[in-house]
Amino acid sequence: MRRLLIVLILLPFFTTILLHASINIINVYYNGTVEAELSNVTQFILIGSNITDLRVIGSQYNLSNNIIYLKNTGNIVYISYKAVLPKGIIQVNENGNFTINVFLPINASMNYIYPQPSSFIVINGLYNITFTNANKVTILYSFYSIFSQRQSENNVELYLIGGLIGSDSVLASLIFLLLRRSKVASKINKGEEEENIDLISNVLDERDTIVLEAIKMGTSTLADIVRQTGLPKSTAYRRVKKLVKLGYIEEIREEGKVRYVVKKKED
Incomplete structure (x- = not known):
């Protein structure tokens, strides 16, 4: 009976801890609205650019380099703002x-x-x-x-x-x-002719962008790019060559292995 009484007394305390620990939700809308409900989080990286209507409820904060540093991390903190998101x-x-x-x-x-x-x-x-x-x-x-x-x-x-x-x-x-x-x-699979036309163009199409984003995220070898994007190996290879030719990425050969990285902009 004594043990049961102790459990009943402590149950609300542990329930509150678990609920607070689980509240870390970010909602991102295509129109640039961002909402977050956070607990036990010390910093939050803002999504998008040109931030407006920033509201932080539940904590004091500092804003630096697009990062919100929260001071009252034990509280539930609500963050909302409007941002400009890259098209698509x-x-x-x-x-x-x-x-x-x-x-x-x-x-x-x-x-x-x-x-x-x-x-x-x-x-x-x-x-x-x-x-x-x-x-x-x-x-x-x-x-x-x-x-x-x-x-x-x-x-x-x-x-x-x-x-x-x-x-x-x-x-x-x-x-x-x-x-x-x-x-x-x-x-x-529409045909090699369309593929060749796309490769001639200096404008990145859907498949070029998919490959480029995969490389930006750290995918460096052709095999990993194929696995990450789901594109056929021949298509992924041609897209990689196009991105190299246009200067978006560079090809690095080390110890007989080839990897691809985003090309750094020259100052």
């Missing part, structure tokens, strides 16, 4: 693990997602892509300009995903990624 790119790079929710409109086409999301659902007309225990997230997306066949394909994907949400959100996420990858693969 949402990138999060934090210290520590967070639950990161990215919200995109349902007419968005996801061309690249890293890492694999833990769930993918639709809320109020927005894709909610969730990553758990993550600190680095990269999503490349674009919007459809023609709503005919592509829009109907979106609807098919939406219905498939919606039917699976109630039973297994992870399975829905996997199906979405497989469908998206099949679309990318169909574009890649």
Whole structure:
């Protein structure tokens, strides 16, 4: 009886600790709105640029080099602001693990997602892509300009995903990624002629950007680039050569091995 009484007395205390430890959520909206709910976090790296309407509730803070340094880390801290995000790119790079929710409109086409999301659902007309225990997230997306066949394909994907949400959100996420990858693969297989035309251009297309982002994230060998992007080896190789030719990356040969790194800008 005495042990039970002690457990009942301490239960609220431990519950409060667990709840506070688990509240580390970041919401990133495609329009530049960012919201965060944090606990036991000493610093928060702002996402995007040209920050406006910054609000920090629950802690005193200092802002330096796009990083918020929090003083009252034992409290639950709420952060919200508006930012300018790069067109077609949402990138999060934090210290520590967070639950990161990215919200995109349902007419968005996801061309690249890293890492694999833990769930993918639709809320109020927005894709909610969730990553758990993550600190680095990269999503490349674009919007459809023609709503005919592509829009109907979106609807098919939406219905498939919606039917699976109630039973297994992870399975829905996997199906979405497989469908998206099949679309990318169909574009890649249009023919060698289109590939050659893309390689002649000095403008980076969707596949160039995917390869470049993979290299920026530390993927350095051709085999790793193929594994990371899901592109065929021949396509990835041609894209790497194009990026080298245009000066975005450089090829480094060491001890018979070849690796690729982002080329440093000359002062």
